[in-house]
Amino acid sequence: MTGTETEDLLRQLAPQVLGAVVRRYGHFDAAEDATQEALIAAATQWPEEGIPDNPKAWLIRVAARRLTDLLRSEQARTRREYIAVLSEPPPPPAAGPADPAGPASPAGSADDSLIVLFLCCHPALTPAAQIALTLRAVGGLTTGQIARAFLVSEETMARRITRAKERVRDSGMSFAMPSGTERLSAVLHVLYLIFTEGYARTRADLADEAIRLTRMARRALPDDGEVAGLLALMLLTDARRAARTTDAGDLIPMASQDRGQWNATYIREGVALVTAALRHGPPGPYQLQAAIAALHDEAVSWADTDWPQIAALYELLLQTSADNPVIKLNHAVAVGMARGPRAGLVLLDALAADPRIAADHRLLAVRAHLLEMAGQTTLARETYLAAARQATSLPQQRYLNSRAKAISVYRDGI
Amino acid sequence: MKYMILVYGSQQDYDAMGGNPAPGKPAWSPADFAAMGEFMADFTGELAKSGELVETRGLTAPVHARRIRTRDGGPVVTDGPYAETEEVLAGYWIVECASFDRATEIASRLAQTPGPAGSPGVADTAYADVRPIAEGRDELDI
Numbered sequence: 001m002t003g004t005e006t007e008d009l010l011r012q013l014a015p016q017v018l019g020a021v022v023r024r025y026g027h028f029d030a031a032e033d034a035t036q037e038a039l040i041a042a043a044t045q046w047p048e049e050g051i052p053d054n055p056k057a058w059l060i061r062v063a064a065r066r067l068t069d070l071l072r073s074e075q076a077r078t079r080r081e082y083i084a085v086l087s088e089p090p091p092p093p094a095a096g097p098a099d100p101a102g103p104a105s106p107a108g109s110a111d112d113s114l115i116v117l118f119l120c121c122h123p124a125l126t127p128a129a130q131i132a133l134t135l136r137a138v139g140g141l142t143t144g145q146i147a148r149a150f151l152v153s154e155e156t157m158a159r160r161i162t163r164a165k166e167r168v169r170d171s172g173m174s175f176a177m178p179s180g181t182e183r184l185s186a187v188l189h190v191l192y193l194i195f196t197e198g199y200a201r202t203r204a205d206l207a208d209e210a211i212r213l214t215r216m217a218r219r220a221l222p223d224d225g226e227v228a229g230l231l232a233l234m235l236l237t238d239a240r241r242a243a244r245t246t247d248a249g250d251l252i253p254m255a256s257q258d259r260g261q262w263n264a265t266y267i268r269e270g271v272a273l274v275t276a277a278l279r280h281g282p283p284g285p286y287q288l289q290a291a292i293a294a295l296h297d298e299a300v301s302w303a304d305t306d307w308p309q310i311a312a313l314y315e316l317l318l319q320t321s322a323d324n325p326v327i328k329l330n331h332a333v334a335v336g337m338a339r340g341p342r343a344g345l346v347l348l349d350a351l352a353a354d355p356r357i358a359a360d361h362r363l364l365a366v367r368a369h370l371l372e373m374a375g376q377t378t379l380a381r382e383t384y385l386a387a388a389r390q391a392t393s394l395p396q397q398r399y400l401n402s403r404a405k406a407i408s409v410y411r412d413g414i
Numbered sequence: 415m416k417y418m419i420l421v422y423g424s425q426q427d428y429d430a431m432g433g434n435p436a437p438g439k440p441a442w443s444p445a446d447f448a449a450m451g452e453f454m455a456d457f458t459g460e461l462a463k464s465g466e467l468v469e470t471r472g473l474t475a476p477v478h479a480r481r482i483r484t485r486d487g488g489p490v491v492t493d494g495p496y497a498e499t500e501e502v503l504a505g506y507w508i509v510e511c512a513s514f515d516r517a518t519e520i521a522s523r524l525a526q527t528p529g530p531a532g533s534p535g536v537a538d539t540a541y542a543d544v545r546p547i548a549e550g551r552d553e554l555d556i
Contacts, residue, residue, distance in 0.1 A: 071494065072429065072475075080493050083489070
């Protein structure tokens with residue numbers, strides 16, 4: 001077995017092992033440390049000695065032993081009290097074919113991973129803490145890997161994760177699926193943030209991780225439309241990854257991307273997912289965003305894209321996400337393409353009143369583009385330059401400056 | 415009639431069995447632990463053969479215990495409620511046999527349990543309790 005095969009297996013088993021240990025012994029924070037140590041032991045021993053016949057059982061055994069050691073040294077120092085949060089009694093077994101595992105059997109490993117994921121997205125944690133804890137406890141990434149992904153020191157990330165685990169522990173949560181939909185939205189939001197972080201900073205590993213974890217969530221919740229929608233959105237967005245940047249790292253806008261480089265497999269899967277999900281009733285925000293992405297990915301070119309349909313989908317999306325300036329911005333782009341640049345510019349004027357986005361380079365970039373489409377070249381050039389000044393990364397800056405330059409060259413060429 | 419035979423240990427005893435000694439508790443080697451395991455398997459096997467064994471269990475280390483109390487009408491949980499030297503239930507046998515004396519005779523065999531070589535402490539201080547199990551509420555004599 002090569003190093004990466006062991007690594008993949010360990011990453012997959014990590015949340016199942018943590019789930020099993022927490023289910024049996026509690027102590028979420030110490031159990032997570034113990035699981036990490038078991039994974040490290042496996043990562044060093046298995047490539048040499050071979051993978052054990054039952055790798056999951058091996059990991060659980062080692063982790064449980066390690067947990068006992070950790071508790072021994074801990075309890076000499078502190079005795080901890082907490083208010084127990086009692087889980088709801090399990091639902092009565094449904095009438096129908098008997099579950100061969102029996103109603104009293106422990107939940108499957110898919111369920112345990114999901115429970116761990118839900119625990120990591122505890123409402124008491126900040127989004128940054130939720131993301132860090134999810135990547136570690138569910139994703140099986142090392143603290144070092146997570147620290148590098150978020151450009152902080154390993155020490156800082158370790159502290160963040162430790163504090164997050166302590167807050168989960170102190171909440172007295174029992175190891176069971178929390179009821180209600182708010183927790184699922186928190187989970188989906190964390191996964192979405194991991195993906196956008198990976199996509200925005202072209203960190204393929206983070207984007208891939210988000211997709212992997214969302215697939216896991218989908219396996220555990222196959223009937224949830226928003227989980228399917230989020231997975232579809234990730235696949236359809238990530239499909240464009242190869243075409244998005246030049247070798248030098250400059251960004252290529254969708255209008256100019258070589259669509260031949262788009263990942264056809266991902267697009268097929270994403271389209272199938274969102275089509276099936278939309279059949280299940282009123283679509284949530286992820287399904288809508290996925291539907292928009294599907295329309296983009298299925299178009300042969302920027303010009304041939306079904307802009308009226310996209311604009312309509314944004315209008316639907318704005319009914320539930322009315323306060324999201326980025327969605328409003330994307331809506332303005334679609335309207336500009338569907339109904340002409342002036343219609344788009346009118347929407348931008350309204351959006352410019354929102355202080356959250358007024359000075360954002362993205363709003364300025366969209367305005368510049370619509371002005372260019374409307375033939376107002378001088379104003380367009382000035383706006384591109386203003387956008388470049390507000391840009392938050394070098395590739396963005398270079399792109400916006402080059403757009404400004406392209407207009408000047410054109411003018412001088414007359 | 416049913417009786418429960420109870421044996422006890424402290425966290426330090428468990429630690430010693432795992433190879434970490436404490437004052438008065440010498441470390442057990444893997445061979446010591448294997449010998450004890452063999453003895454227990456024999457002990458329990460005999461009871462199974464005679465038909466007197468109802469059930470037997472060993473409990474995990476005391477660090478894994480939780481204590482639940484009530485405060486302000488709600489449950490409060492404490493992790494690790496036992497002190498390191500506190501003797502707590504480590505395991506039990508439930509036997510069904512002819513008399514209290516027979517249950518006592520069974521339990522007394524536990525005095526032969528082998529411990530770490532050259533240790534004065536284990537055999538001298540270890541003990542087992544035997545208690546009759548109430549067959550019904552009226553037997554509780556309350």
